[in-house]
Each structure stands twice: as structure tokens, then as C-alpha cells.
Amino acid sequence: MTKKVAVIGGGIVGCITSFFLIEKGYEVTLVDQNSIGQEASWAGAGILSPLLPWNYEDSVNDLCFGSADFYHQLSEILKKDTGIDPEWIESGMLIHDEHDKNLAMNWCHTNSIEIKQIQIEKTSCLLLPHVAQIRNPRLLKALKIYLIKNNVVIMENQKVSPISDSNNFVHHLQIENSINLEADYYVVASGAWSSNVLNEIEMPKIRPIRGQLIQYPAIKEKLPYILYKDDFYLVQRQDGVVLAGSTKEDVGFDKGITEEARNSLQQKAESLLPILKNYKIENQWSGLRPGSDGNVPMIEKHHKYNNVYLNVGHYRYGLTMAPKAARIISDLITLNG
Numbered sequence: 001m002t003k004k005v006a007v008i009g010g011g012i013v014g015c016i017t018s019f020f021l022i023e024k025g026y027e028v029t030l031v032d033q034n035s036i037g038q039e040a041s042w043a044g045a046g047i048l049s050p051l052l053p054w055n056y057e058d059s060v061n062d063l064c065f066g067s068a069d070f071y072h073q074l075s076e077i078l079k080k081d082t083g084i085d086p087e088w089i090e091s092g093m094l095i096h097d098e099h100d101k102n103l104a105m106n107w108c109h110t111n112s113i114e115i116k117q118i119q120i121e122k123t124s125c126l127l128l129p130h131v132a133q134i135r136n137p138r139l140l141k142a143l144k145i146y147l148i149k150n151n152v153v154i155m156e157n158q159k160v161s162p163i164s165d166s167n168n169f170v171h172h173l174q175i176e177n178s179i180n181l182e183a184d185y186y187v188v189a190s191g192a193w194s195s196n197v198l199n200e201i202e203m204p205k206i207r208p209i210r211g212q213l214i215q216y217p218a219i220k221e222k223l224p225y226i227l228y229k230d231d232f233y234l235v236q237r238q239d240g241v242v243l244a245g246s247t248k249e250d251v252g253f254d255k256g257i258t259e260e261a262r263n264s265l266q267q268k269a270e271s272l273l274p275i276l277k278n279y280k281i282e283n284q285w286s287g288l289r290p291g292s293d294g295n296v297p298m299i300e301k302h303h304k305y306n307n308v309y310l311n312v313g314h315y316r317y318g319l320t321m322a323p324k325a326a327r328i329i330s331d332l333i334t335l336n337g
């Protein structure tokens with residue numbers, strides 16, 4: 001008999017987890033308290049790599065390796081099946097003023113990642129030519145259509161109540177409007193809200209970290225790469241629009257945008273790329289990242305419930321980590337029988 005899986009949270013992590021589960025023949029229901037793909041996964045910049053990988057633990061990088069290739073193939077499938085182009089581009093990333101160039105060069109050499117030292121005017125830069133980007137709002141829109149076409153049942157505007165069961169097995173999830181959702185397995189992929197769903201009231205392991213971005217209109221100039229300097233980046237989309245980000249703010253579940261962030265991002269953007277002074281900022285938004293210590297997510301079976309799996313806490317790199325993380329969860333579920 002076909003086994004049923006309920007995935008709680010329709011961000012990139014829940015959508016890609018559903019994608020692998022249907023490939024394995026499971027019957028999948030994807031539940032979201034809002035609409036699919038409208039939270040952090042919508043708000044991000046779409047860079048498919050850690051910003052400076054040599055500054056992260058191996059476990060973080062291991063989850064990120066291979067992601068650009070996966071999304072390249074997925075984009076082709078989605079373009080064909082849904083008519084929406086998620087705009088995967090191998091932009092490369094140009095890093096200005098990296099303090100420890102030797103560390104960067106050695107790390108790339110050890111991990112077989114191509115890196116070049118190049119001089120741009122008077123600045124010595126590092127180029128990671130294979131860093132790619134994807135237009136995440138379009139990716140999510142296309143994925144939703146793809147999942148529906150492939151028989152995933154999507155339930156939007158349905159908030160799952162905190163999981164609790166006296167046994168070590170969850171029989172059903174309670175949805176706030178009092179529907180019960182029954183499945184053989186449950187996957188928590190609820191982003192910044194995961195600790196609420198997991199009922200970790202006193203000791204939340206995942207906490208929201210707000211990130212704000214500003215957007216410039218389509219500029220005439222074509223940027224040859226993603227530009228990076230001191231934890232700040234500029235990303236250009238295919239139509240010429242430029243995103244500048246991002247902040248990291250520990251302000252709870254507040255999704256507001258601030259003038260302070262706008263001014264600070266604008267100052268950094270126009271210092272890194274002075275031609276932006278000729279353009280007016282046209283948009284600003286924020287998203288809540290699922291913050292975790294060291295960006296290390298929890299991708300595992302729940303310590304108490306034998307049929308609940310966690311795919312949470314991908315913090316700054318959830319888009320990049322989603323394919324490997326989803327593969328691990330779908331394999332763990334298959335192993336469970």
C-alpha cells in the first residue's frame with residue numbers, strides 16, 4: 001500500500017522534500033500556514049553557495065556541494081513542464097578584499113573548487129567562477145505547479161498546531177481549524193517557525209533571524225559576476241534588476257522593514273558599485289531565516305517520535321542546502337519501511 005507523508009511547511013525545504021518523496025512513490029500532502037513559497041525562500045537572494053565557504057564547517061559545505069548542478073537540471077525540467085523559467089545562471093562570484101586569501105586558495109584547492117586571483121583596477125579580488133544563482137520567487141512558483149501536477153495535495157492557509165502525542169508515534173496532526181491530518185510519516189520543514197511546530201517552547205533550537213534586501217530597477221550595465229565584499233553582496237537578475245543584501249537581525253518574528261537597513265544597504269551598494277547612485281531603490285523587503293548555531297541544520301528523525309522527521313534550521317543557506325537535505329530525509333523515511 002502507498003505510504004502517506006505530510007510535510008509541514010511549503011518553503012524551498014518542504015517543496016524539494018516533497019519533490020524527492022513523490023519520486024520515491026509516496027503520497028504527499030504539503031501543508032502551509034500561508035501560501036507556498038512566500039516566506040524566507042521567497043525573500044532570499046538566490047545565491048547557490050555559501051558566501052565564503054572556507055569560513056564554514058565541513059558539514060555545512062557538504063550539504064551545499066552539488067546544489068548548483070541540481071538546480072540547473074531542475075530549472076530545465078520546470079521550464080519544460082510549467083513554462084516558468086527560474087533563471088538559473090552561472091554568474092560566478094567576485095570577492096573584494098578577502099582578508100585571508102591563502103586560506104581561501106588552500107581551501108578551494110583541497111576541495112577541488114576553481115578559484116582565481118584577479119586584479120580589478122587597484123583591488124586584488126578572488127573569483128569563484130562556478131557560483132550560480134537562481135531567481136527564487138520564480139523557482140518556488142514553478143515548483144508549486146510541478147508538485148500539483150504530480151499529485152501532491154497542497155493545503156494552504158492551514159496552520160499546523162504544535163505536535164504532541166503521549167506515545168512515541170504521531171497518529172495525526174491537528175490543524176488549527178480542527179481538521180485532523182493523518183499520515184504514516186511527518187516531516188517538519190517549517191523554517192523559522194519550526195520550534196513552535198516542534199513544541200519547543202522553553203528551549204527553541206531554531207530562532208528567526210531577519211534579513212532585509214533592497215532592489216534597484218533594471219540597470220543598463222551588465223554585471224559580469226555576483227559582487228561580494230565584507231558580508232554584503234550585489235546580485236543581478238537576467239532582466240537587469242539588482243538586489244543588495246542583506247541584514248542579520250535578531251528581532252523575533254517581526255518581518256518589518258527599516259529605514260536604517262535601507263540606508264546601510266544603499267551605502268554599501270553604492271560604494272561597491274558607484275553607478276547605482278544613478279538609480280532609485282525600487283523595493284525593500286525582509287524574510288525570517290531559520291537561524292541555527294553555525295548554520296548547521298537538523299536533518300534527522302525526531303528524538304521521541306519514530307515517524308517524525310526534522311528538516312530545519314538551514315539559516316543562511318536553505319536554498320543551497322535543500323536538495324541534499326531533502327535527499328537525506330527521503331532516504332531516512334525509506335529506511336524506516
Ligand SMILES: Cc1cc2nc3c(=O)[nH]c(=O)nc-3n(C[C@H](O)[C@H](O)[C@H](O)COP(=O)(O)OP(=O)(O)OC[C@H]3O[C@@H](n4cnc5c(N)ncnc54)[C@H](O)[C@@H]3O)c2cc1C
Pocket residue numbers: 008009010011012013014031032033034035036037038039040041042043044045046047048049158159160161189190191192193194197210211212213245246247286287288289290312313314315316317318319320321
Ligand atoms: C534576505 C535573505 C537572503 C537569503 N539569501 C539566500 C541565498 O542567497 N542563498 C541561500 O541558499 N539561502 C538564502 N537565504 C536563506 C534561505 O532563504 C532560507 O534558509 C530558506 O528559505 C529556508 O527555507 P525553509 O523552507 O526552511 O523556510 P521558509 O521558506 O520560511 O518556509 C517555511 C514555511 O513553513 C510554513 N509554516 C511555518 N509554521 C507552520 C505551521 N505551524 N503550519 C503550517 N505551515 C507552517 C511557513 O508559512 C513557510 O511557508 C536568505 C534568506 C533571507 C531572509
